[in-house]
Amino acid sequence: MTEEGAPAELEELRRAPLPVEPLAKSASRRAALWPGFQSAFVRARPDPVRKTPVRAIGVGLLLAGALIAGSLFVGRTTTNPSPAISTVAVPTAGPATVAELAVADGEATVRLVNGVAVTATIDSMLTFDEIEPRVDLGLGVGRFVVPKLPAPDQFSVHTPDARVVVHGTDFVVSVRLDNEHGGTVTSVSVREGVVSVHHQGGEAVLGAGESWSSAEQRAPAPVSASASPPVPAIASASAVTVPTSKPSEQPTSTLTEENALFEKAMAARKAGNDAEVVRLLDAHRRKYPTSPLGPVVERERERAMERAKQP
Amino acid sequence: MPTARMLRLIPREGEEVSLSDEELVAAIGRNDSRAARQLYERVFEPVDAALCRVLGRRQTDHEDLMQRSFELLFSTLVNGRFAAACSLPTWASAIAARVALEAIRKRRREHRVIQYDGEGAERAETTGPRDLERELIARRKVQRVRRILSEMSPERAEALVLHDVLGHSLAEIAALTGTTVAAAQSRLVRGRKQFRERATLLEDG
Numbered sequence: 001m002t003e004e005g006a007p008a009e010l011e012e013l014r015r016a017p018l019p020v021e022p023l024a025k026s027a028s029r030r031a032a033l034w035p036g037f038q039s040a041f042v043r044a045r046p047d048p049v050r051k052t053p054v055r056a057i058g059v060g061l062l063l064a065g066a067l068i069a070g071s072l073f074v075g076r077t078t079t080n081p082s083p084a085i086s087t088v089a090v091p092t093a094g095p096a097t098v099a100e101l102a103v104a105d106g107e108a109t110v111r112l113v114n115g116v117a118v119t120a121t122i123d124s125m126l127t128f129d130e131i132e133p134r135v136d137l138g139l140g141v142g143r144f145v146v147p148k149l150p151a152p153d154q155f156s157v158h159t160p161d162a163r164v165v166v167h168g169t170d171f172v173v174s175v176r177l178d179n180e181h182g183g184t185v186t187s188v189s190v191r192e193g194v195v196s197v198h199h200q201g202g203e204a205v206l207g208a209g210e211s212w213s214s215a216e217q218r219a220p221a222p223v224s225a226s227a228s229p230p231v232p233a234i235a236s237a238s239a240v241t242v243p244t245s246k247p248s249e250q251p252t253s254t255l256t257e258e259n260a261l262f263e264k265a266m267a268a269r270k271a272g273n274d275a276e277v278v279r280l281l282d283a284h285r286r287k288y289p290t291s292p293l294g295p296v297v298e299r300e301r302e303r304a305m306e307r308a309k310q311p
Numbered sequence: 312m313p314t315a316r317m318l319r320l321i322p323r324e325g326e327e328v329s330l331s332d333e334e335l336v337a338a339i340g341r342n343d344s345r346a347a348r349q350l351y352e353r354v355f356e357p358v359d360a361a362l363c364r365v366l367g368r369r370q371t372d373h374e375d376l377m378q379r380s381f382e383l384l385f386s387t388l389v390n391g392r393f394a395a396a397c398s399l400p401t402w403a404s405a406i407a408a409r410v411a412l413e414a415i416r417k418r419r420r421e422h423r424v425i426q427y428d429g430e431g432a433e434r435a436e437t438t439g440p441r442d443l444e445r446e447l448i449a450r451r452k453v454q455r456v457r458r459i460l461s462e463m464s465p466e467r468a469e470a471l472v473l474h475d476v477l478g479h480s481l482a483e484i485a486a487l488t489g490t491t492v493a494a495a496q497s498r499l500v501r502g503r504k505q506f507r508e509r510a511t512l513l514e515d516g
């Protein structure tokens with residue numbers, strides 16, 4: 001047993017009440033830290049991923065990094081930043097059933113039996129619903145190509161703070177952390193077709209070339225779906241994380257190149273080369289100033305610079 | 312049809328069962344993302360509380376330290392270092408304590424121990440000069456404790472914090488630090504002695 005008791009100062013520390021904070025702040029802090037926890041889970045996962053027998057269709061899917069991780073197991077996945085393309089074909093059952101899966105260059109593309117194609121960037125958190133034609137995007141960037149669906153079919157993308165309902169379109173949704181207000185910010189950019197975005201009881205209808213961000217809707221003026229005619233909400237270029245453009249000026253997608261450069265930076269981080277991480281992420285900022293990966297790039301760059309300062 | 316890759320059934324939302332610590336760790340090892348949520352709920356408060364206890368309050372880098380604790384936690388779980396001799400919350404608390412001690416030592420190396428507490432740290436509400444004076448005295452005490460801990464050997468500081476601040480038993484400390492109970496006890500005894508000696512030096516100096 002110990003010869004003496006604990007020092008008085010340590011006893012005081014042990015008995016001191018923990019700092020109290022308002023419930024709302026505590027809940028906000030918990031929500032804000034969840035994506036980081038998920039990222040830590042993704043980065044720490046074992047390598048290689050083991051095979052698991054097929055049990056059923058329409059499962060939750062976690063896409064992150066250069067691997068398919070989480071609820072979807074692929075026979076040959078590795079932590080190699082540039083994995084070989086792997087495809088999966090499964091029997092059809094239900095509208096959100098995964099028909100095909102492809103992984104290449106740090107992106108994962110999933111095609112559902114109803115024709116919807118989803119391409120997600122690294123560190124995205126996607127969940128496919130078993131029954132409903134719906135995808136939950138918890139964090140990250142996903143591009144959704146939805147074919148024309150026969151009425152009354154529809155497909156929806158749910159984020160922590162918005163719901164995007166589509167009927168046949170090509171659009172990008174990004175979800176990032178809101179460090180200033182807590183929670184997340186959802187941004188939607190439409191390339192083709194029409195989507196309606198539901199947020200805090202309001203609805204915004206976006207056409208091709210238009211964008212919307214929940215950051216711009218902090219004091220929303222709900223637009224009733226029955227109001228005529230619905231006015232598309234076009235967020236300012238400085239507020240959204242996806243670029244706005246007119247239909248005749250659709251920019252060529254650089255998503256693949258943006259992902260590849262970001263992935264190189266993450267590989268350098270894994271190798272412990274923080275100087276290289278900063279160099280690559282600086283290049284990313286210069287080349288793709290309006291990239292949806294902007295917030296993630298900034299965060300990783302700051303962390304690399306902090307690590308580089310440590311002895 | 313090409314050779315099918317393997318997919319695994321994941322329970323729908325609402326059908327989740329609360330897993331034991333062992334089941335949770337096993338599920339994490341299988342990359343079960345839904346287990347990650349359960350784990351988060353189980354360790355969030357112990358990590359937060361441990362950091363607050365050791366550092367005295369939530370400071371501007373509190374969330375970074377929590378993130379660091381999460382990353383270390385996953386690393387230990389995935390590498391099989393989690394000791395079944397203690398619970399997951401206890402394990403997470405110990406990891407957070409280690410992260411907090413590292414932060415204290417780092418700040419000490421950067422000569423920021425004294426200044427840091429005043430920069431952006433949470434401030435307790437005060438109602439008058441007496442409260443303010445009490446708060447200042449309390450802060451100085453915490454700063455002194457942190458300074459002493461930062462100057463001690465890491466093993467002894469860790470044993471001291473885990474036992475005398477966070478209330479873990481010697482058996483838990485042995486499991487958490489990968490040593491024997493006897494070694495944990497020795498570190499605790501020597502740590503207390505070293506703490507008192509340094510505290511006396513600070514008072515005299």
